[in-house]
Amino acid sequence: DIVLYKNDMASIIIDTKWKRIGYNSIPNYNQSDIYQMYAYVNAYKDSKRCILLYPNIEDKSYSYIWKVDEEDKYIEIRVVRLDSVKNTLEDLKNIIS
Numbered sequence: 001d002i003v004l005y006k007n008d009m010a011s012i013i014i015d016t017k018w019k020r021i022g023y024n025s026i027p028n029y030n031q032s033d034i035y036q037m038y039a040y041v042n043a044y045k046d047s048k049r050c051i052l053l054y055p056n057i058e059d060k061s062y063s064y065i066w067k068v069d070e071e072d073k074y075i076e077i078r079v080v081r082l083d084s085v086k087n088t089l090e091d092l093k094n095i096i097s
Contacts, residue, residue: 009046021054037075
């Protein structure tokens with residue numbers, strides 16, 4: 001797990017996963033992972049985003065975003081390429097910004 005801080009406040013929480021998010025372009029994430037992110041985003045009061053980060057195995061851009069009930073907080077699923085450091089850093093910069 002990674003917590004990114006801005007002005008001494010937790011702004012983004014990232015939970016890295018090392019399993020594939022989908023198979024044959026069909027998403028397959030665990031509901032329990034979403035519940036865990038919900039707990040995280042509520043535990044860190046200053047956090048606005050909680051991200052489940054999966055490796056991009058299929059070269060497909062999976063991107064899901066759920067708004068947390070009546071709050072300005074979001075739970076996201078994102079993927080990152082691991083084929084080169086350059087691509088990994090590029091994907092991470094795009095996700096965080």
